[in-house]
Amino acid sequence: MLALTLQGRHFPVVLAKNGADALAVLADRRPCLIMLDLVMPGINGHQVLARMKTDGYDSPVVVISALDTEPPDGTIAMLRKPFENPALLELATRYCTCER
Numbered sequence: 525m526l527a528l529t530l531q532g533r534h535f536p537v538v539l540a541k542n543g544a545d546a547l548a549v550l551a552d553r554r555p556c557l558i559m560l561d562l563v564m565p566g567i568n569g570h571q572v573l574a575r576m577k578t579d580g581y582d583s584p585v586v587v588i589s590a591l592d593t594e595p596p597d598g599t600i601a602m603l604r605k606p607f608e609n610p611a612l613l614e615l616a617t618r619y620c621t622c623e624r
Contacts, residue, residue, distance in 0.1 A: 554582075559588055
């Protein structure tokens with residue numbers, strides 16, 4: 525649903541089904557904004573963030589989670605599930621610097 529909402533507003537979207545896929549995507553490109561769930565199979569969101577920091581990735585990260593936790597260090601914002609599309613679009617508009 526996230527991808528459909530963002531694509532409907534002409535944001536470029538690349539999907540990753542888990543943490544390992546996310547890291548593989550980051551090996552090939554530098555997205556203008558990353559929206560990252562903390563709870564994923566295998567490599568979780570915290571591990572992805574740690575790897576991004578170690579590898580020097582500087583793309584801004586919005587964390588999306590149902591967990592009642594503070595946003596992890598190194599993230600610019602957090603969307604708590606469930607959330608409304610206007611909140612998602614506001615963050616994407618504010619932080620995504622990509623051509624649309």
